[in-house]
Amino acid sequence: AQSVTQLDSQVPVFEEAPVELRCNYSSSVSVYLFWYVQYPNQGLQLLLKYLSGSTLVKGINGFEAEFNKSQTSFHLRKPSVHISDTAEYFCAVTQYSSASKIIFGSGTRLSIRP
Amino acid sequence: GAVVSQHPSRVICKSGTSVKIECRSLDFQATTMFWYRQFPKQSLMLMATSNEGSKATYEQGVEKDKFLINHASLTLSTLTVTSAHPEDSSFYICSATTGVHYNEQFFGPGTRLTVL
Numbered sequence: 446a447q448s449v450t451q452l453d454s455q456v457p458v459f460e461e462a463p464v465e466l467r468c469n470y471s472s473s474v475s476v477y478l479f480w481y482v483q484y485p486n487q488g489l490q491l492l493l494k495y496l497s498g499s500t501l502v503k504g505i506n507g508f509e510a511e512f513n514k515s516q517t518s519f520h521l522r523k524p525s526v527h528i529s530d531t532a533e534y535f536c537a538v539t540q541y542s543s544a545s546k547i548i549f550g551s552g553t554r555l556s557i558r559p
Numbered sequence: 560g561a562v563v564s565q566h567p568s569r570v571i572c573k574s575g576t577s578v579k580i581e582c583r584s585l586d587f588q589a590t591t592m593f594w595y596r597q598f599p600k601q602s603l604m605l606m607a608t609s610n611e612g613s614k615a616t617y618e619q620g621v622e623k624d625k626f627l628i629n630h631a632s633l634t635l636s637t638l639t640v641t642s643a644h645p646e647d648s649s650f651y652i653c654s655a656t657t658g659v660h661y662n663e664q665f666f667g668p669g670t671r672l673t674v675l
Contacts, residue, residue: 549602
């Protein structure tokens with residue numbers, strides 16, 4: 446079984462400051478990792494994904510994440526945030542097999558202060 | 560590509576009535592669709608997994624007689640909340656996957672259900 450832990454329920458940062466949203470996972474098998482963003486009253490949008498290969502993954506809106514197998518982490522980073530980045534961010538994991546269900550973390554609310 | 564739609568986007572109903580929510584994959588065939596429920600300020604909780612032409616697989620604690628799921632075609636799955644009550648009020652999100660390559664799920668925009 447897999448599990449995902451997002452330690453920070455809320456992260457307030459000032460506009461143009463860097464941000465890191467933490468995500469740790471647990472799994473006995475190889476997994477795929479994802480970060481999704483959810484704006485108020487909307488569905489989920491995929492920010493980026495790690496399938497294999499380079500451990501540094503670049504996504505949309507200037508976000509990137511680094512897969513660290515030894516620390517079982519997949520932290521999300523952005524060097525300079527914008528007001529429009531205010532949203533809920535979910536880390537997720539799924540195992541290697543067709544149509545496996547995704548396990549979501551509890552989410553981190555990113556709030557940007559002007 | 561890979562667009563998933565949901566209808567309706569918002570529905571308000573009286574207690575005791577049934578509500579049907581549709582999930583469609585617009586530009587691909589979805590072998591598997593998933594239904595999630597999200598309470599305010601919480602994460603998505605998987606309710607059930609449905610494969611085209613077969614019975615849905617429900618997660619533990621989800622009442623299959625209350626949340627009826629039908630996946631009649633490769634582009635359409637429906638969730639019917641039967642005899643809805645105020646505690647069923649929630650945000651319902653569906654996702655779809657082709658089951659090909661890795662199993663990326665494409666999410667719909669969600670349906671806000673309010674039961675009065």
